[in-house]
Amino acid sequence: MTFINYAAREINCKIVYYGPGLGGKTTNLKWIYGRSNPTSRGKLISLATETDRTLFFDFLPLDLGTIRGFRTRFHLYTVPGQVFYDASRKLILKGVDGVVFVADSQSARMEANLESLKNLQMNLKEQGYDLNKMPYVLQLNKRDTATAVPVEELKRRLGLRNEPVFEAVAQTGGGVFDTLKAIARMVLVELKKTA
Amino acid sequence: MHTSDLILGEEDFQAIRSLISKLRSEANAKIVCLVDRNGQQIAGVGDLQTLDTTALASLAAGNVAATDSLARLIGEKDFTALYHEGEKDNLHISVVGGKVILVVIFDVRSSLGLVRLRVKRHSAELAAALERMRERSAKARSGKMGASPFADITDEDIDSLFGG
Numbered sequence: 001m002t003f004i005n006y007a008a009r010e011i012n013c014k015i016v017y018y019g020p021g022l023g024g025k026t027t028n029l030k031w032i033y034g035r036s037n038p039t040s041r042g043k044l045i046s047l048a049t050e051t052d053r054t055l056f057f058d059f060l061p062l063d064l065g066t067i068r069g070f071r072t073r074f075h076l077y078t079v080p081g082q083v084f085y086d087a088s089r090k091l092i093l094k095g096v097d098g099v100v101f102v103a104d105s106q107s108a109r110m111e112a113n114l115e116s117l118k119n120l121q122m123n124l125k126e127q128g129y130d131l132n133k134m135p136y137v138l139q140l141n142k143r144d145t146a147t148a149v150p151v152e153e154l155k156r157r158l159g160l161r162n163e164p165v166f167e168a169v170a171q172t173g174g175g176v177f178d179t180l181k182a183i184a185r186m187v188l189v190e191l192k193k194t195a
Numbered sequence: 196m197h198t199s200d201l202i203l204g205e206e207d208f209q210a211i212r213s214l215i216s217k218l219r220s221e222a223n224a225k226i227v228c229l230v231d232r233n234g235q236q237i238a239g240v241g242d243l244q245t246l247d248t249t250a251l252a253s254l255a256a257g258n259v260a261a262t263d264s265l266a267r268l269i270g271e272k273d274f275t276a277l278y279h280e281g282e283k284d285n286l287h288i289s290v291v292g293g294k295v296i297l298v299v300i301f302d303v304r305s306s307l308g309l310v311r312l313r314v315k316r317h318s319a320e321l322a323a324a325l326e327r328m329r330e331r332s333a334k335a336r337s338g339k340m341g342a343s344p345f346a347d348i349t350d351e352d353i354d355s356l357f358g359g
Contacts, residue, residue: 001200001201001231001235001239002200002201003200003201003203003231003235004200004201004202004345005203005208005237006202006203006204006205006208006209007203007204007205007207007208007209009344012235014233014234014235041245042247042250043249043250045250045253045254047257056257056261058296059234059253061249061251061253062252064356064357065355066357067348067353067355067356068345068348068352072356075234075235075249075253081253087264088261091257091261091264092257094232094233094260095232095233095234096232097359101274104328126245128315167343181357184314184356184357185353185357188345188348188356189352189353191348192345192346192348194200
């Protein structure tokens, strides 16, 4: 749900990073935080366990600049990836404008990717969203790992439509900003369409 | 997907701001913020420079969402208010009109009783103002308020955000 504040001349959009546990969602946000201008980013909030597993969500507000006199602000959220945190994931998807699915390229994580993707579709559907009709980007993370499944195979098994697909190594930042730019662009184009 | 976009105009913003200002002064509170259930801040008054209100909005919404789920889990419809007590500052969080979150931060100069009383007193008025905002929002979406400034965003506008 985009929030347009005419008084403060701001547009606020919500982007959620979804995907299986330990797939690199939080790492994406940490990289964005580390490489953004301190004046254009807010605090990175991580509600995590003692072992750094996301417990509820990570949150990073990011100011992308001005468009037609309106400050364009994106609120980036991650969900906890572990299967048993489903109740929390549903809460975070509320009012989402765009989704990034962070897939783990390692062959051993293929089933976890498929399960998480199915879970995303189901949770969105419960809230009246259709993943096929909303801004959506697929990120293939951990491309540097020894057991990384070939890109074409991942696309075939995880691709839903003609969504933009980005190869990434979030640890060292590869593909992180390309993914963010793509989803931000799609959200803004959607805003234009529905304006 | 933007069927429920929230659009806040100058007039509504001022009306809401004036209502929460009144609440702040009557409750002797440090800060009063109004937050949308999805975590976006709508308006805030008080000593805001000392606080990261964007983070506050997101965490308050997360807190309310989690508490609502807890309520349903034990068979309650919802919990109407949350109260967190600190050494110096305290936090009172309530849901107004079922849709918007009101956060009041106060210290020893006030008390929980006073805050609760004032929040209760102003909630109906605030809910009415928010309802007007929603109606106007819906009208704006259906084009009755004139074209949205985003109707004619160009690809170049979007490119410029990302440095070309």
